[in-house]
């Protein structure tokens with residue numbers, strides 16, 4: 509046991525549990541699930557492992573309350589922290605989750621110094637920034653999951669609206685993981701056919717097509733809140749887990765996937781030293797390339813607005829003494 513690539517999951521709550529199950533089902537490696545709640549991660553991993561015969565996977569799973577068990581991890585996925593309650597914004601979680609991420613980052617640095625880290629805890633862009641600062645790992649190895657999920661939500665709404673397979677929809681969301689995120693309408697397509705053109709054909713009315721797109725963009729921005737409102741306790745967990753697993757798989761299998769990832773920009777998009785969601789090439793070296801799309805004036809203005817929201821969060825963390 510524990511001879512395969514090692515995936516450490518910090519936080520064994522709603523997302524952490526699904527991450528453990530998906531890692532096993534996809535046979536990405538052996539899994540360590542860490543949480544501060546005693547016995548809970550041990551219970552979850554035992555439960556998942558006992559389905560291995562039925563699901564037909566070979567993977568070792570261990571639940572733990574001891575950071576020593578993450579030693580040698582290739583990938584660490586972090587979900588430690590509180591989720592939103594109805595009426596809360598992601599930013600309301602800042603102080604509580606920054607304290608948690610600080611301790612998590614110190615332990616990752618100590619026990620898994622060669623790992624690649626994917627952060628999911630909110631407010632996402634701020635928590636990734638803090639993780640990189642405290643671990644001191646190269647920025648290519650510390651990234652955040654948000655864009656894969658936001659893009660998947662946008663793609664789902666487009667597929668449902670057009671009555672086409674979601675597999676054929678390519679849609680991307682850039683910027684920070686908050687209300688200012690930027691779904692890129694101009695680049696959205698169904699196997700190469702521009703979505704706006706398909707909407708105009710469907711409604712035979714340019715104004716109506718635009719109205720429908722605006723509604724989908726708005727729904728994408730509010731999609732996390734829509735789930736929070738329905739669940740009443742906690743936030744989305746299946747889709748964030750699937751999204752982070754896609755990123756982990758890209759790194760572990762050196763897939764060179766082009767995915768929207770929260771990555772540290774060093775001048776790209778004219779943004780310096782800030783974590784923001786942009787398309788990157790993800791492979792065995794983590795972020796191997798940042799792809800700079802040409803944005804038109806309207807898209808650039810939306811991106812600037814989103815970047816300013818992330819800057820506000822980073823400044824708040826600096827004021828609070830975290831950075």
Ligand code: A3D
Pocket residue numbers: 518519520521522523524542543544545587588589590591592601605608611612628629630631632653654657685742743744745748
């Ligand atoms: P939840 O089910 O509450 O799990 C969080 C776990 O973290 C709990 O089991 C806690 O015991 C554990 N925890 C608390 N403090 C520590 C600590 N110091 N060390 C280790 N573990 C600790 O939440 P969840 O799994 O639903 O969500 C986790 C995080 O992801 C939250 O911050 C959410 O806001 C965030 N989230 C992000 C997205 C993105 O797309 C970025 C989507 C959905 C949720």
